[in-house]
Amino acid sequence: MPATIRDVARESGVHISTVSRTFSAPHLVNAETRSRVLACAEHLGYRPNRAARALITGRTHNIGLIVADIANPFFPPLIKAAESQARQRDYHIFVTDTNEDASVEEDLVRALAKQVDGVLLCSPRMSNSLIEQLSREVPLVVVNRQLTGLPTVVMDVAQGARLAIDHLNGLGHRRIALVAGPRGSWTSREIRRSAMSAARAGDADLTVIGPNQPTEDGGMAVAEQIVRAGVTAVLAYNDLMAIGLIEGLTAQGQRVPEDVSVVGIDDIALSRLTRPKLTTVATPTAAAGRAAVDMLLAHGDDRRTTAQITLQTELVIRDSTGPGPGPHSHADPGGVVATALGDVASYAKE
Amino acid sequence: MPATIRDVARESGVHISTVSRTFSAPHLVNAETRSRVLACAEHLGYRPNRAARALITGRTHNIGLIVADIANPFFPPLIKAAESQARQRDYHIFVTDTNEDASVEEDLVRALAKQVDGVLLCSPRMSNSLIEQLSREVPLVVVNRQLTGLPTVVMDVAQGARLAIDHLNGLGHRRIALVAGPRGSWTSREIRRSAMSAARAGDADLTVIGPNQPTEDGGMAVAEQIVRAGVTAVLAYNDLMAIGLIEGLTAQGQRVPEDVSVVGIDDIALSRLTRPKLTTVATPTAAAGRAAVDMLLAHGDDRRTTAQITLQTELVIRDSTGPGPGPHSHADPGGVVATALGDVASYAKE
DNA sequence: TAGTTTCGTGCAAACGTTTGCACAGCGCGA
DNA sequence: TCGCGCTGTGCAAACGTTTGCACGAAACTA
Numbered sequence: 170m171p172a173t174i175r176d177v178a179r180e181s182g183v184h185i186s187t188v189s190r191t192f193s194a195p196h197l198v199n200a201e202t203r204s205r206v207l208a209c210a211e212h213l214g215y216r217p218n219r220a221a222r223a224l225i226t227g228r229t230h231n232i233g234l235i236v237a238d239i240a241n242p243f244f245p246p247l248i249k250a251a252e253s254q255a256r257q258r259d260y261h262i263f264v265t266d267t268n269e270d271a272s273v274e275e276d277l278v279r280a281l282a283k284q285v286d287g288v289l290l291c292s293p294r295m296s297n298s299l300i301e302q303l304s305r306e307v308p309l310v311v312v313n314r315q316l317t318g319l320p321t322v323v324m325d326v327a328q329g330a331r332l333a334i335d336h337l338n339g340l341g342h343r344r345i346a347l348v349a350g351p352r353g354s355w356t357s358r359e360i361r362r363s364a365m366s367a368a369r370a371g372d373a374d375l376t377v378i379g380p381n382q383p384t385e386d387g388g389m390a391v392a393e394q395i396v397r398a399g400v401t402a403v404l405a406y407n408d409l410m411a412i413g414l415i416e417g418l419t420a421q422g423q424r425v426p427e428d429v430s431v432v433g434i435d436d437i438a439l440s441r442l443t444r445p446k447l448t449t450v451a452t453p454t455a456a457a458g459r460a461a462v463d464m465l466l467a468h469g470d471d472r473r474t475t476a477q478i479t480l481q482t483e484l485v486i487r488d489s490t491g492p493g494p495g496p497h498s499h500a501d502p503g504g505v506v507a508t509a510l511g512d513v514a515s516y517a518k519e
Numbered sequence: 520m521p522a523t524i525r526d527v528a529r530e531s532g533v534h535i536s537t538v539s540r541t542f543s544a545p546h547l548v549n550a551e552t553r554s555r556v557l558a559c560a561e562h563l564g565y566r567p568n569r570a571a572r573a574l575i576t577g578r579t580h581n582i583g584l585i586v587a588d589i590a591n592p593f594f595p596p597l598i599k600a601a602e603s604q605a606r607q608r609d610y611h612i613f614v615t616d617t618n619e620d621a622s623v624e625e626d627l628v629r630a631l632a633k634q635v636d637g638v639l640l641c642s643p644r645m646s647n648s649l650i651e652q653l654s655r656e657v658p659l660v661v662v663n664r665q666l667t668g669l670p671t672v673v674m675d676v677a678q679g680a681r682l683a684i685d686h687l688n689g690l691g692h693r694r695i696a697l698v699a700g701p702r703g704s705w706t707s708r709e710i711r712r713s714a715m716s717a718a719r720a721g722d723a724d725l726t727v728i729g730p731n732q733p734t735e736d737g738g739m740a741v742a743e744q745i746v747r748a749g750v751t752a753v754l755a756y757n758d759l760m761a762i763g764l765i766e767g768l769t770a771q772g773q774r775v776p777e778d779v780s781v782v783g784i785d786d787i788a789l790s791r792l793t794r795p796k797l798t799t800v801a802t803p804t805a806a807a808g809r810a811a812v813d814m815l816l817a818h819g820d821d822r823r824t825t826a827q828i829t830l831q832t833e834l835v836i837r838d839s840t841g842p843g844p845g846p847h848s849h850a851d852p853g854g855v856v857a858t859a860l861g862d863v864a865s866y867a868k869e
Numbered sequence: 870t871a872g873t874t875t876c877g878t879g880c881a882a883a884c885g886t887t888t889g890c891a892c893a894g895c896g897c898g899a
Numbered sequence: 900t901c902g903c904g905c906t907g908t909g910c911a912a913a914c915g916t917t918t919g920c921a922c923g924a925a926a927c928t929a
Contacts, residue, residue: 171633171656173885184909189887199907214656219634220579221885223570224914231634240595240788248589249616261630264614266599280611283521284569284581306521306564385792412792438590442735442762444794523915534879539917549877571915574884 172213181209192217231261232465233281233288235274237351239266241383241409242437243454244291247312250458251289258466260286269382271295271353275303282307287465290314294353310465312457314355315477320464322457322478326356326434327363329450329482333404333432334364336448336484338371342402342430342493346395348388348414349379350406357406360434364404376400385413392417401429401493408433408440408449415443415489426491436485445488453480522563531559542567581611582815583631583638585624587701589616591733591759592787593804594641597662600808601639608816610636619732621645621703625653632657637815640664644703660815662807664705665827670814672807672828676706676784677713679800679832683754683782684717684725686798686834692723692752692780692843698741698764699729700756707756710784714754726750735763742767751779751843758783758790758799765793765839776841786835795838803830 178185183202190197191206198206209215223229232255236244252262263285267273271294281288287308293300297316303309304319311321337345347364350357361377368375376398381387388410395403395418405411411433415425423429425445433440436451460478528535533552540547541556548556559565573579582605586594602612613635617623621644631638637658643650647666653659654669661671687695697714700707711727718725726748731737738760745753745768755761761783765775773779775795783790786801810828817826 175885185886186888186910187908189885190908193887197907202907216629216633218574218885220570220573221914222887224568224574224885224916225887227914229570239589239598240592242590242592245590245595248614249618252616261613261634262615263611264598265611266602268599279566283566284611385788416792438735439789439792442766442789443792525915535916536880536918537878539915540878543917547877552877568915571884572917574886574915575917577884 172210172215174215174217176213177206177210177215180213181206228286229284230259231263231285232462233263233265233278233285234291235265235267235277235281235288235293236291237267237269237294238383239264241407242439243407243409243435243452247291247454247458250455251462252458254459254462258462260462260466267294269294269351275299278303278307278309289461289465291461292354292356294351296353308465310461312461315359318475320475320477322460322464322480324356324452324454324457324480325482326450326452327359329434329452329484330360330363330404331367332482332484333434333450334367334371334373334375336486337402337404337430337432337490337493338368338373339498340402340430340490340492341495341497342400343373343495344376344398344400345373345402345404346376346378346398346400348391348395348403348405348410349377349381350383350410352380354380354383354406360404360406374400379406381406381410383407383410385409385416388413388415389417389420392421392423395429396421396423402432402490403429404432404434406434408435408437408447411447411449411489412439412443415445415447426489430490430493432490441487448487448490449485451483451485453482456480522560522565524565524567526563527556527560527565530563531556578636579634580609581613581635582812583613583615583628583635584641585615585617585627585631585638585643586641587617587619587644588733589614591757592789593757593759593785593802597641597804597808600805601812602808604809604812608812610812610816617644619644619701625649628653628657628659639811639815641811642704642706644701646703658815660811662811665709668825670825670827672810672814672830674706674802674804674807674830675832676800676802677709679784679802679834680710680713680754681717682832682834683784683800684714684721684723686836687752687754687780687782687840687843688718688721688723689848690752690780690840690843691845691847692750693845694724694726694748694750695752695754696726696728696745696748696750698738698745698753698755698760699727699731700733700760702730704730704733704756710754710756724750729756731756731760733757733760735759735766738763738765739767739770742771742773745779746771746773752781752840753779754782754784756784758785758787758797761797761799761839762789762793765795765797776839780840780843782840791837798837798840799835801833801835803832806830 174185174188177188188206191203255262265277274295278288290309290311292313311319315321315323365375378391378394383406392414411431415431418429425431433447433449436449440447440449524535524538527538538556541553605612615627624645628638639660641662643664661669665671665673715725728741728744733756742764761781765781768779775781783797783799786799790797790799
């Protein structure tokens with residue numbers, strides 16, 4: 170029913186190859202012929218069949234995007250940015266959701282492999298070695314995980330965690346808890362490592378609780394442990410958990426920030442809407458989405474580029490953190506701290 | 520590089536057609552042959568090329584899903600449900616975002632048309648006639664808009680709005696505002712119509728404010744107008760706006776629910792996390808996602824089915840609504856009201 | 870035993886494109 | 900006049916599948 174290249178060829182009195190060239194290599198065809206062909210195509214409502222084109226060129230002009238949980242507000246800005254970046258280059262994005270399940274991830278990559286030109290793997294939960302293996306089946310760009318030999322886009326959460334701990338320390342907190350993220354999360358490990366060393370440097374105690382589901386419920390569930398641990402401040406793996414945690418703490422009769430200070434990570438839109446407003450580490454998610462698409466498409470041109478991009482984070486101080494029992498350091502920098510790396514400035518600028 | 524059907528045929532000593540049948544019509548091939556072929560395929564890591572298959576069968580096994588704004592928490596549950604329903608039937612979902620822009624919608628449908636077997640159009644902003652025209656180019660299922668002649672899935676927001684207004688009325692509110700949604704939204708018109716008639720029936724005044732952007736900012740922006748209007752209760756187009764509105768009202772020195780009661784619509788996860796917790800009309804979004812996928816795929820089999828599904832809504836009373844100045848009616852039913860229609864019970868049960 | 874059905878397989882023509890190659894026509898310099 | 904290069908077009912072979920048709924063998928039926 171839909172018009173094919175042959176219909177257009179017949180109507181405009183040229184060979185199908187000329188029609189083909191009108192679309193995929195216009196400079197090769199005479200201007201007059203070209204406009205005639207275009208007119209016929211327009212008239213017939215012709216649109217090239219991408220499947221057929223994919224068959225011969227080997228490029229589908231589709232990109233897969235795998236996220237752990239599309240309902241986590243961290244991802245939508247990343248997805249939107251990736252989509253619009255892709256659309257500009259005449260690519261489409263296939264979004265899929267793994268429900269935080271590592272084995273679903275593997276299946277999805279394999280399923281997607283044949284119908285996309287590459288996959289953006291965001292916040293993977295599977296093992297490094299599996300990722301490397303899969304990258305042999307389909308071009309992969311990994312987001313939120315550092316991995317040598319593969320193109321990656323990561324947020325500098327280590328820096329973010331350090332800023333957060335320093336901030337808490339500066340406010341006089343010496344007993345701090347870290348609410349970890351899900352098993353398999355590189356980001357969670359990174360935060361832990363960095364928070365540990367920052368706490369040590371500041372003479373503070375850091376209690377790690379986890380792994381946990383990175384959701385409101387996950388945060389709420391650890392409230393009791395937090396109270397029992399007797400800490401005065403908490404750094405949570407992400408904003409969602411921080412918000413759930415505040416909810417849980419309130420239910421336990423604790424006030425935030427008077428009794429316990431809470432810091433999140435991500436700076437999702439929601440973190441400005443809860444009461445108290447959340448102090449958090451902002452991550453440039455939209456920039457990450459754009460960068461990942463760019464890397465994937467660049468990677469398509471020349472083989473085996475494995476650039477690694479690190480995007481800077483910054484601490485945004487709002488109302489969920491307050492003075493602790495220890496001595497305050499008024500040297501706390503507060504507010505915006507970091508700026509973009511030079512060579513990725515265009516990504517980092519939101 | 521990746522193994523093709525020919526490689527498998529060579530390795531297992533049969534013709535490619537036999538290999539093809541092993542996958543697409545297993546009952547036609549001898550059990551012994553079949554297992555040998557499967558073994559070879561496994562061994563070579565063979566996976567059928569969907570583009571090639573699509574070329575000949577005309578079915579891509581992909582479904583497009585167009586939403587107004589993926590960052591609106593209303594959509595993710597719908598998307599997830601649609602994805603998992605589709606995956607069960609060996610389909611993939613293509614999610615795209617229109618940024619609430621009607622003209623982007625049209626482009627996207629057209630762009631998707633050739634590489635998917637059908638499109639789920641959620642909360643469209645474009646005109647009915649354009650939708651009908653597009654439905655001639657690609658099978659369409661419309662979600663959140665009633666439209667004769669096309670398969671549709673809608674939430675019974677009219678019922679929801681009625682319940683909400685009755686609830687407010689029962690609490691003694693007589694001057695109520697309706698914060699409308701974006702231009703072009705069927706849901707918004709529907710809410711308005713129903714809220715109007717419910718208000719009239721309850722001897723209440725209803726002031727309509729809008730159209731507005733259906734976001735927190737959109738809600739926050741109308742706070743001042745609300746105060747000026749001197750109403751004691753507000754029904755908002757969606758939870759996001761309700762939450763933004765509460766934020767805005769608080770900034771204006773109004774207390775919720777003591778000075779102003781606020782009701783949202785959608786019951787997004789977030790509405791349980793804000794303070795005060797939001798009274799809202801719950802819409803079965805996941806059920807809608809599943810239903811839409813089912814309708815699309817059914818529609819594919821026999822031509823021109825145009826079923827219309829309406830999913831029931833219910834009022835969830837939380838903390839953002841309280842007594843108004845007028846006489847109370849203790850006949851207010853409160854809590855869960857509606858149940859699923861018989862024939863869509865499996866969708867409505869979340 | 871002959872005829873008929875069933876089963877399993879192979880053959881080859883599609884599906885709608887892209888693209889290397891060939892070729893015709895033309896203009897130009899020698 | 901010849902040879903050359905350039906431009907625009909046609910030709911046909913791919914790409915990796917599916918599927919209608921044909922055919923041989925085996926298994927029934929009469």
